[in-house]
Amino acid sequence: MRFNRWVAIFVLVIFSAAILLSGCGQKQAATTTGENVIKVGVIAPLSGDVKTFGESVKNGVDLAVSELKDGKLGNFKIEVIPGDDRNDPKEATNLATKLITEDKVSAIIGAVTSKCSIPVSQLAQQYKVLMITPTSTAEKVTLDENGKRKDYVFRVCFIDPFQGTVAAKFALNDLQAKTAAVLYDQGNDYTVGLSEVFKKDFEAGGGKIVASESYTNQDTDFSAILSKIAPKNPDVLYLPDYYQKVSLIAKQARDKGIKAVFLGGDGWDSPSIDQAAMNGGYFTNHYSVEDPRPQVQDWVKKYQAKYGKRPDSFATLGYEAAQVLFKAIETTNSGDPTKLRDAIQNMTIEAVTAKISFDKNGNPVKPLAIIQYKDNKQVFVKKMTP
Amino acid sequence: MFQKTNKMLLMVIGAVVLYVLLKIMITTGVINPYWQRVLFYSLIVTIGALGLGIIYGFTGQFSLGHAAFVGLGAYSAGYFSKTFGQYGGLSFIGALLVGMVFAGLMGFLIGVPVLRLKSDYLGIATLGFGFIVKVALDNADKIIPELGGARGMVGTPQVANLEWLFFTALIVIVLTRNFIFSTYGRACTSIREDETAADMIGVNTFKTKLMAFTFGCALAGLGGGLYAHTYPFICPGDFYFLQSFDYLIVVVLGGLGSMTGTVVTAIGWAFLLEGLRFVLGPQFVDFRGVIYALILIITILVRRQGIFGGKEFGFLVPQVRREKPDAALRG
Amino acid sequence: MESFIQQVINGLQLGLMYALIALGYTMVYGTIGLINFAHGDVFMIGAFVGYLGYSSWGLPWPVAIIVSMAVCAALGVIIERIAYRPLRYAPKIAALISAIGVSFFLEYGSSLKFIFGPDYRVVQRPFRSITWNLGGVSITNIQVVIMAVVIIFLLFLLFLVFKTKIGAAMRTVSFDHDAARLMGVDVDKTISFTFAIGSALAAVGGVLYAIAYPQIYPFMGIMPGLKAFTAAVLGGIGQIPGAVLGSLIMGQVETMTAAYISSQLRDAIAFAILILVLLIRPSGILGRSQQEKI
Structure with missing residues (x-):
């Protein structure tokens, strides 16, 4: 009986703590919305095994915010509220609900991976909050399953089919490839998406896919599948994965x-890639560091100065997403998501990677750059559109 | 007899009061949609964890693949809802039943061979089953495109609300309680304490283990079905081995062989992970994992029997009680 | 045929890698019956310290390996002292949960910016990788080194456990703590020693792993750790030769399924085979079947 009382107290404490917490959260929201503040939520994996991706995105956003005068845009103070999704769709859903209903954000930058962005986009659409994902490439982020547009959702990266199509075209026309092999991570929608489109387009263009093998994201030993591919002697090896995986694969290949x-996608763009192993490989990217446009040169310099390393594609796109959002806030001089949505839909902006505008599906219209890793440097090859 | 009805009455009244309280807080906005979501998730974890509680806490069968059954339930229920979603609440009940039956059936099929294994070996076999399910779900779109494979499944109707989750959880708690204090439940406990002895006194150990395992997996499937209707997106990565560890952590921290412990810990655990966001604030977001790990270690060091250590709330225990179930756990 | 032999060698390398980790797992399990889930993360720390030792701190690489072994041995002892010893006479599952907690702590802790940081780092190998081509089959010097190390470890552990005094103490402790104490064995010291050796082995494994697959990051220990543990169970956990045998089988099964059946279904088939083996030999391949005492 004594024990039961103890337990009852324990339960009561937990419940009252939860209620208190939710109460506190509401009070905070009440005090700050009185001023001219626009709150921007950032959803990114800030812990867990892809923390480094999330940190890059957050670095990009932080840099964009630090460039604002006094942290203000017009009459509005910009308040960034970062949150950690651990690359888990459930946590991303919880976090998006928190940002929208508790912190009352006007806009969300994020999430980073498509599997987190898809549920977040549904909530953003449902609560009519603007969302710009920097790096989620799945088509379902901006479209629902019936192919209807979620009109509050935008992205600043390419969609899966786009890069796969261009890569296939580049392999066929520029590299004169007849045969190709594809390696992809079967648990990762990004690499599955790119590889499927590449395979389809490469075969449609008259090429032959001699091997298509998969691995899982925790693998480090690829020798079995690579030994299987070696005797087939493909002209091109398509590796549409992030830099850390392709570094290992390329070396073992x-x-x-x-x-x-080697041929790949924008996941390759990182100073942490094993450049020696990738030597000679081409990848499709958003921009080239050699591009003389002042926006690009400026960006690389600024990032280097602040964080001591070159930006990867996550940081660049995080910055670009913030740029797009801030421009929309500036032109409308408002934090109303609906106004921001209309502004972005009709916007043309000299963003960091290119001059971009948005198509009817909320995807950016911008050319793709083909970059080659050559002698430990990124070399610009050409611009392409599908 | 009088006392028994008293207890049932107490429980019913308690549940109704709690429900009304929650309902009022939600409608008045004291619990905003965010905390509501966390609450819903905690109830889902509760249901799944009660399943593992039966398998491991009461029957002593070490399972490291529980999340896989949650996933099977989520996918089958979600698929059912997507296909027959037009009948509203009826199809939701159908979906939950499908999730439950499918996960239970898979549990039964995998249980028949692997339940012959003991302790850690059983753990590894169920862990392996978890991997098999992950691979199957990753490639499921090649057979049924709606499941989405690695790209995940969207479009399950978001129909789960407080009533559904609260009363399902309540029914599961009552069902579990009745099971545990039935003859079968006693047989389960006897197997946990000493399988050979249980065999000697005439318990059909294999059949009992299989029944407990199937029941536990069915509850996991039910939790999964609710999950698919609470979260708009499910993907195979949601049901990987690390999630199985989460359920194990909840059951063990709650105290093996304590339903109360499982329920309270499941709810506390879900609120802990989200609550840490507030405690740490934006400056220390990346400390969440570290603090969580520390809390885990400290809790188990302080309460090595789990928070409730085999004890139950009085109202969850039927009147006749011969022996304290935790006596042998200390060995 | 050459490609088949090549695949056998690929599988051998993978298996030997698992063996490096599995040996530490199985030794700890053999002595105190605990699944030390943090072992994979000690392995990660070993890889980081070793790599930083010879790349950033300017140590010659053999010295870096010794430093890494020392650091991990100390870490292993500390983990045992803080997280496992208080739970030694609690149900085994309590220590397992504690081990999972330690594992999370090491992973999330070392991905903090001021520890190792979350980045994936490319490892520069301390020596060049040389590939010998023997009639269409290629073998690298790294594979030879790994194989040599595994054999040395195996012999060392067998010698340690069966021929030395401390080994006798370990075997005694594995039977019964109280009886061991009555026989004059210092149980605490023996278990600390076991953890020190196991963690030092993990450190060497980590450094070699990072040389073979040149990349390190804070979560690198999870999967190799889990696979190695599975391999140890397959071989019969607690049995030192069993860990090596189980690892070699795991390596071959994974490689062969990826090469000749389907890389998509690799994990599913590999684990299905594992379950089948366990059903035939419920205590692992070399495990002694437990006699029921009545």
């Missing part, structure tokens, strides 16, 4: 005597 040209 060369060890297995695979001579193919």
Whole structure:
């Protein structure tokens, strides 16, 4: 009986703590919305195994915010509220609900991975809050499953089919490839998406896919599938994954005597990639660091000065998403998500990667750059559109 | 007899009062949609964890693949809802039943061979089953495109609300209680304490283990079904081995063989993870994982029997009680 | 045929890698019956310290490995002292939960900016990778080194456990703590020693792993750790040769399914085979079947 009382007290404490917490949260919201504040939520994996992606995005957003005069845009103070989704769709959903209903944000920058962005986009649409995802490439982020547009949702990166199509075209026309092999992470929608489109378009263009093999995201040893590919001697090896995985694959591929040209997507754009292993490989990217446009040169310099390393594609797109949002706030001089949505839909902006505007599905219209890793440097090859 | 009805009455009144309280707080906005979502998630975890509680806490069968059954339930229920979603509440009940039956059936099928294994070996076999399910779900779109494979499944109707979750959880708690204090439940406990001895006194150990495992997996499937109707997106990564560890952590921290412990810990656990966001604030977002790990270690060091250590709230225990169930746990 | 032999060698390398970790797992399990889930993360720390040792701190690489072994041995002892010892006479599952907590702590802790940071780092190998081509089959010097290390470890552990005094103490402790104490064995010291050795082995494994697959990051220990543990169970956990045997089988099964059946279904088939083996030998391949005492 004594024990029961103890337990009852424990339960009561937990419940009252929860209620108190929710009460506090509301009080905070009440005090700050009185002033001219626009709240911007950032959803990114800030802990867990892809923390480094999330940190890059957050660095990009932080840099954009730090460039505002006194942290203000017109009459509005910009308040950024970062949150951690651990790359887990459930946590991203919880966090988006928190940002929208408790912090009352006007806009969300995020999430980083498509599997987190899809549920967040549904909530953003439902509560009519603007959302710009910097890096989620799945088509379902801006479209619902019936193909209807979620009109509060935008992205600043390419969609999966776009990069796959361009890569296939580049392989066929510029590299004169006849055969290709594809390696992809079967648990990662980004690489599954790119690889499927590449395979389809490459075969449609008259090429032959000699091998299509998958691995899982925790693998480090690819020798079995690479040994299987080696005797087929493909002209091109398509590796549409993030930099940390392709570094390992490329190195082992060369060890297995695979001579193919490596080809990949924007996940390759990172100073942490193993440039020696990637030597000679091409990838589709948003911009080239060699691009003489002042926006690009400026951006690389600023980022280097602040964080001591070159920006990767996550940081660049995080910055770009913030740029787009801030321009919309500036032109409308408002924090109303509906006004911001209309502004972005009709916007043309000299953003960091290119001059971009948005199509009817909320995707950016911008050319794709083909970049080559050559002698530990990124070399611009050409611009392409599908 | 009089006391028994008293207890049932107490429980019913308590549940109704709690429900009304929650309902009022939600309608008046004291609990905003965010905390509401956390509450819903905590109830889902409760249901799933009660399933593992039966398998591990009461029957002593070490399972490291519980999240896989939650996933099977979520996917089958979600698929059912997407296909027959036009009948409203009826199709939701159908979906939950489908999730429950499918996960239970898979539990039964995998249980028949692997339940012959003991302790850690059983753990590894169920862990392996978890991996198999992950691979199957990753490639499921090649057979049924609606499941989405690695790209995840969207479009499940978001129909779960307080009534559904609260009363389902309540029914599950009552069902679990009745099971545990039935002859079968006693048989389960006897297997946990000593399988050989249980065999000697005439318990059909294999059948009992299989029944407990199937029941536990069915509850996992039910939790999964609710999950699919509370969260707008499900993907295979949601039901990986690390999620199985989460359920294990809840059951063990709650105290093996304590339903009360499982329920309270499941709710506390869900609120802890979200509450840490507020405690840490935006400056220390990346400390969440570290603090969580520390809380985990400290809790188990302080309460090695789990928070409730085999004890129950009085109203969850039927009157006749011969022996304290936690006596042998200390061994 | 050459490609088949090549795949066998690929599988061998993978298996040997698992063996490096599995040996530490199985030794700790053999002595105190605990699944030390944090072992994979000690392995990660070992990789980081070793790599930073020879790349950033300017140590020669053999010295860096020794430093890394020392750091991990100390870490192992500390973990045991803080997180496992208080739970030694609690139900085994309590220590397992504590181990999961330690594992999370090491992973999330070392991905903090002021520890190791979350980045994936490219590892520069301390020595060049040389590939020998033997009739169409390529073997690298790294594979030879790994194989040599695994064999040395195996012999060392067998010698330690079966031929030395401390090994006798470990075997005694694994039977019964109270009886061991009555025999004059210092149980605490023996268990600390076990953890020190196991963690030092993990450190060497980590450094070698980072050389073979040149990349390190704070979550690198999860999967190799889990696979190695699975391999140890497959071989019969607690059995030192079993850990190596189980690892070699795991390596071959994974490689062969990826190479000849389907890389998509690799994990599913590999684990299905594992379950099948366990059904035939419920205590692992080399595990002794437990006699029921009545």
